[in-house]
Amino acid sequence: MEFSSIERAPGAFQEPVSAEQVAAMCERAFGGGAAVVSAVELGGGLYNNTLRVDIAGRDPVILRVAPRPDRQARIERALMRNEHASLPHFAPIAAMMPRTLFADWTHEVLGRDYVVQTMLDGVSASVGLRAYPRPSWAGFYRQLGTIARRVHEVSGERFGPVAGPTFATWGEALVSALEDTEADLVDAGLDASDVREVVAAAAKGSAVLDEIDRPRLLHGDLWVPNVMLDPDAPEPTITGVLDHDRASWGDPAADWVVHIAGLRAERDPFWETYGRRDEADGSAAWRALIYRARHIGAIRLERHRLGEHARIPDTYQEMREVLGLLADH
Template sequence: MRSATKVEVDRPTLETLVREVLGTESPVADVRSLTDGMFNAAYAVTLADGSRAVVKVAPPAGTPLLTYEQDLMPAEVDFFRRAAGVVPVPQVLGVDLTRRHVDRDVLVLQHLDGAPLHNLRRDLSPEQTAAVRRELGGAVARLRTVTGTRFGYDRPDGALSADRWSAAFAAMVDALLADADRYGVRLPRSAAGLSERVAAAAPELDTVEVPVLTHFDLWAGNVFVARSGGTARLEALIDGERAFWGDPLAELASTALFANPAKDFDFLDGYAQAAGEPLVLDDRARLRLALYRTYLYLIMTIEAAPRGYSGAEAVATAVYVRKKLKRELKTLRASLV
């Protein structure tokens, strides 16, 4: 699928960005466009001195975006810098948010040696996959130690943040519903009254008292795996632009994307070992998780409109996500009577 937010830059512009942001005189020897992500234009760059980097270029000003997607690249930079040393993430090599060289934010990251877990699912043995899932569970547990002062998205206007998790999450959901109206996205009829159901869940949401750095996009495509000999290990968590300060349980909406997190045994084992206690998925946790999965599926449903997804793959994905969204909405209706 192509995305309207992924606006390419030409080779001379890219070379200027690399030279200025990295402060290097070594010329660019090779450029390869990276196609996996769906928001930023991204390139794997090799310099004449043999060093490598990944260059991410944000959408141009004026590109139609969802409300939470404003200032997304600064948010990604902040995630990587706060998570560094706690979980494996690519090193930030350079940032340019001044838009002096191009009318877009630019981020230069360490080039990773491995590949996304999603791309390796047929190449890894069950034992290798299990080892990576355990490491991922441990990484999610350790992210609980990175805490903030307010819940929600850290944006300059503060519109999607609050002192209480229930208030921040309600603002996040309401912004998405407003985005659906703005872009003419028809949601399932069962989405009517979602704001009221989120409000009804406020007492449970407010059991989360500490804002925790939450990646919220840890599906297998954003989990990089390095292989050596017969072993596989978690190399890095990438694409932290969806991160917010919230409930660490929300990570399971993407780590177990479209699946039952209670059956992700290796992930849960790694989480328990790192946290020193098991992750309890009782009725109260399942209610919060249904809210977070609903929110994620809303994002996936609504973002297709401004990004202009088209083609058979886009249609099939939309139908599948909508089915999952309806299921979570049904769960919420049954839980919040």
């Protein structure tokens, strides 16, 4: 087997996967006759280990290996299982998503969850978009708006992560997520007092949160890094959507794609197909601040996990701004 892995510093969050482990996982997935020709770890992912695996007589597959359970934060616990449980709800865009060929939660091979999936054609939009002149990116954002809207049209019965725990109200689900974020930051040795203030504000304003009374499907991480493009198309053309492991039921306005689409005017074409938000609504504006605070807390934790310590102070400044705006409501 030709084997290539990414070199990481000792103690890095993403732990290595060996050639022997790859062979054992593929043997379990495809039987003892599966001959692994090559396995190459792919960059770009920040949570799971992702490898392209070539097996004799088969199309290439993607092997994704989750972190060990004891390295998973509360807000990122069992994400691979959550993705697996949520897949049927993404049926409206299933043609754009990889197929899961095998999943193993037993931990008998290497003490970690893993899945084997089909490999999507195309190139990551993180790279592919750069090949096009910037004015043509408007079409990309319109396509993304259409995809996000289609996902958000799917409704559920309760709020929270698709695999659970779920809650009867949106307020309960959101307060629980914020409390978990606070606890994760404390565990990481970071000051979480500002998140604690957001928890208190959300709990006090639960009636406003509970105006959202119909759970909608949220992708959780839909944006440029998790979208594939046709490398030969004359304009940016989305062909694939990846990594819905943070999928949940909630308010579409709380989804990552809605948050990040609103940060720059360049992305305004997104709203042409997604539909405009009612920013004049006082309740919606207040909820948006709570959602922004939740994203900031999660970003702080991720930067700590990735060792990007120089970028952590920015999250405290952003959170101060949000708390100031919440105080004015």
